[in-house]
C-alpha cells in the first residue's frame with residue numbers, strides 16, 4: 155500500500171493590512187465577556203469576534219484596560235452605530251454622522267443585518283478613524299492592487315468578516331483625509347474555502363510547515379523562496395505570474411498531521427488556548443479541525459497513489475493541467491535528495507534546518523520522508539551527529555491510519571477518509 159497523498163488546492167486569501175487610523179464608533183464591541191457580571195454594563199457582554207486570532211492574553215490585557223475606562227466613564231461604546239460621514243467645520247473634522255442599524259442575529263456565513271432604524275450625530279474635538287482594512291471588499295482590493303504583484307487573482311477567498319469593507323476610506327477622503335500606501339496589502343496564498351463559513355466567501359489559511367511540495371496550476375514546482383511558510387507575498391507574485399489563480403500543495407498524511415495549522419481560533423484550539431498538551435498531541439494524531447477540513451473541505455483531493463491523485467486534481471479544477479509524468483519526475487527528484495546529506499534542494503535543506511530546532515521539530519515539522527515512499531523502505535535517518543528527536547520509533551513513510559477506508563464523493567471530489 156502506498157502513502158495517502160493529498161493535493162490541496164490553494165487560493166489567495168484577501169487579508170489586507172491597510173489601516174486608516176483609529177475607530178470612532180466600533181460596529182461591534184470588544185467582547186470577550188466570558189465571565190459575566192450583573193454589574194457590568196450590557197454593552198460589555200458582547201461576544202468576542204470569532205475571527206480574532208491567537209493572542210488571548212494580550213487581548214485580555216487590553217480588554218481589562220478598556221473595561222476600566224468604561225467604568226470610569228472615559229469610554230462609551232455605541233454598538234450598531236455606523237458612521238456614514240465625517241462632519242467638518244471650517245476645514246476641520248469635528249464629528250461623525252451616521253445610521254443606527256437594527257440589531258439582528260445574522261446566520262453563520264452571511265453578512266450582518268444592515269437595516270437602518272435611526273440616525274445619529276456625535277461631535278468631538280478630535281476624530282480618529284480606526285475602521286480596519288479592506289479585505290472583504292474584493293473590488294477595492296483589485297482597485298488598489300500593486301503592479302509588483304501582477305494581475306489580481308480572478309477568484310479569492312476572504313480572511314476577514316464582511317464589515318471589513320474599506321467603506322470608511324472613501325468617507326475619510328471625502329472629508330479631506332489623505333490615504334497613504336493603499337497598495338501595501340498583505341495576502342496569504344494558502345487559502346482554503348471554509349466548508350462551514352462564518353462570513354461570506356470565508357477563507358481559512360493554512361499556516362504551513364516546510365514539507366509540503368508547492369506547485370503552480372500547471373504542476374510546476376515553485377522555486378525558493380516559494381516554499382510553504384517562507385514568503386507569502388513573493389509566492390503571491392509567483393502564483394499570479396503563473397497566469398492562474400490557484401496553486402497546489404502535494405503532501406502526505408504525516409505532513410498534514412504535524413504541519414497543518416489553520417488560521418482562526420475555531421480551527422486551532424491548541425494554539426488559541428495555549429494548550430501545550432493539545433499542541434504536542436500533534437506528534438501522535440491529526441488535530442480534529444484538520445481532519446474535518448480534510449474530509450469536508452472542497453479543495454482537498456485524497457488518493458492512495460499519484461495516478462489517482464492527478465486524476466482527482468484535474469477533475470477538481472476541470473482544467474486538466476497536471477501532467478502525471480511531469481509531476482512524478484519532480485516529486486521523485488525531491489525524494490531522491492532525502493538520501494543526500496549534502497543536498498542542494500533548498501526545501502529539503504529547510505526541512506532539516508527546521509528539524510534541528512527543538513520547537514519546530516516537536517510540533518511543526520514532520521520527520522523527513524519521501525512523498526512517494528511505498529512504506530516498505532527503511533526510514534531515513536539523519537547522520538548520527540544530527541539526530542532529531544521527533545516521532546521516535548515510527549516509520550516516517552506510512553500514513554496514519556485512523557479508521558476503515560471510506561469512499562466519499564461529491565461531484566468533482568473523491569475523498570477517502572482514513
Ligand SMILES: Cc1cc2nc3c(=O)[nH]c(=O)nc-3n(C[C@H](O)[C@H](O)[C@H](O)COP(=O)(O)OP(=O)(O)OC[C@H]3O[C@@H](n4cnc5c(N)ncnc54)[C@H](O)[C@@H]3O)c2cc1C
Pocket residue numbers: 173177179180181182205206207208209235236237238284285286287313314315317318321322417418419
Ligand atoms: C482569522 C484571523 C486571524 C488573525 N490572527 C491574528 C493573530 O493571531 N494575531 C494578530 O496579532 N492578529 C491576527 N489577526 C489580525 C487582526 O485581527 C487584525 O489585524 C486586527 O483586528 C485589525 O484591527 P483594526 O482595529 O485595525 O481593525 P478591525 O479589528 O477590523 O476594527 C475595525 C472596527 O471598525 C468598525 N467600523 C468599520 N467601519 C465602520 C463605520 N463606518 N462605522 C462604525 N464602525 C466601523 C468595524 O466594525 C470594526 O469593529 C487575525 C485576523 C484574522 C481575520
